[in-house]
Amino acid sequence: MKFNKKLIAGAILAATASFTLSAQAEGVNKITGAGSSFAYPIISKWASEYKTEKGVEVNYQSVGSGAGIKQIIAKTVDFGASDDPMTVADLEKNGLTQWPLIMGGIVPVANIPGSKQGEFVISGPVLADIMMGKITKWNDPALEKLNPGKKLPNMQITVVHRSDASGTTAIFTNYLSKVSPEWKEKVGEGKTVNWLSKGNLGGKGNEGVASYTDRIKGAIGYVEYAYALQNKLPYMDMINSAGKRVAPTMENFGAAAANADWKSAPAFRVVLTDQPGDDSWPITGSTFAIVHTNPENPGNVKAVLDFFKWSMEHGQKAAEELHYIPIPANVAKLIETSWSENIKLK
């Protein structure tokens, strides 16, 4: 009996030792990241595929973009992720560098009783007027003019927004600021803004906005495309900067990303809203990964770069399944060049 126990203990010890040895041989076997909840679904999907393929664990905490930036500055994680790109000055001050890791579309969703997905169309300035409370009824002349021949109800509009500070709100309000000078002056852009519409309602997370919009007749909100699809919310088509009506599709999100000028933007600081091009979906955004340029533990950052390199080469399918837009190959090249230029990995 005693002998048996010893044997088992020894076997366990040996197994553990060989496991640690093999892990050490491959280098870092665990990296941590924190930030954007917008990118959480895709990062966690990549992480699970990456773990089975390469044996490296990626532990990503969806704590919000701002918190992600704070954590990477405080060096408590190996990479941060933010929907709002950092400014070049902030990056330099903290010894950081950033690149886009994934892109996605944000769509306006409206609960107009009896309407179908994509039945109605809205333009940026009209959307801004609704969100500011200047347009309060669905049968407002501005909306009727955009939707000739369609029956719009005489119904109060309830504006639904994010109650938590969010990168989605930052992208959405960035777009409204671009298309409406009045919005820019009165409200501005940010992760939390002062919603002016009377009786406006805050829901927590994309799911909170989706559920309120789904339930409240006459509500209008904005969510990530994936949430609108999953919850079968009636999204609206939009008029883009070229004056064309576009539907929220992967192709049109991709068009916005392709038309963006990544090459000449320092630190990839491009916000993909209101991009030119006939097919560009106007409210498109991207999430940025952030790492230290001169890291204390280069091994971990090397592992982070390996992970994102892998995601750009092998992660497209997973991204498309979750309705994100993967990074185009030409942009991926730019990103890898920027890594070798900026990050010191002895």
Place this chain on the structure above:
Amino acid sequence: MSATEKDIKVHLHTQSAGVIWDKVFKGTAFAFAAMVLIVMLAIMVMLFKEAWPTFAHFGFSFLYTSEWDVVNDKFGALVPIVGTLVTSLIAVLIGVPVSFGIAIFISLMAPSWLKRPVGIAIELLAAVPSIIYGMWGLFYFAPWFANTIQPFMTDNLGGVPFIGQFFQGPPIGVSIFTAGFVLAIMIIPFIASIMRDMFDVVPTALKESAYAMGSTTWEVVWKVILPYTKAGVIGGIMLGLGRAMGETMAVAFVVGNSLELNTGLFYPGATIASTMANEFNEASGLHMSSLIALGFMLFVITFLVLSLAKWFLLRLEKSQQGDET
């Protein structure tokens, strides 16, 4: 040595050991009690220090302006402060009478086989996590309320002069009123179980004598039990009120999270705790400081409310002593 001498010696010996232990015991108890004060003081100092940039920047206008504009760094706490006070007030107005009824029923009227199950059920309700109440409020209560009670109240009370304005709002179900109602349900178990414990310790002799003199149950409750237990009852209400003011998760679910000032109770609003929970993880600079200033205000408000209750209690006792002499 005689037996008595020995006894005395042993007694003296144990006494001196007892004295030392007593001192240690006293010292430890004092240290623990002092810790409460130190922790409270430390929290206050920390909150005030972190909130100072906001107080320095806005002064008293932080308390009475209603604009909460993160983009332009303009912060006024009126909406969350009013939201906290109004939701807690609604909670107490609904919760206290119900709790009172529950406690009286359990302690005076329930047959003995029913006392325990009802009592245990109440204690179980107190142990339900607040997020459960929040989800119930959001998914079941709010839609039902929006379609039935709220239109009824708006139709029948909305036209009444002065008070009518409080019953206005869009029929969406998530509002200041809903938050108050959900809070009421959350604080009922606390208040009810404290009240019941209080009512149970009223000496039977007192109650029996009152009954013997021909009092009705109502008179016994009103003239014997309540005067005897008022300190505890008010304490229980205050505990419930404190919980209502600080409740975060359930309120964030049903209050609507809108930082806009409305007189209508059916409009979405915000409370101090819900605003902090919503915005804290993405805040920095003056925004962060203002959120902490909100927390400081919650501290101050709770303190004021508790002091007011204490003062009220003291006055009540004094006036009663006056009656007796």
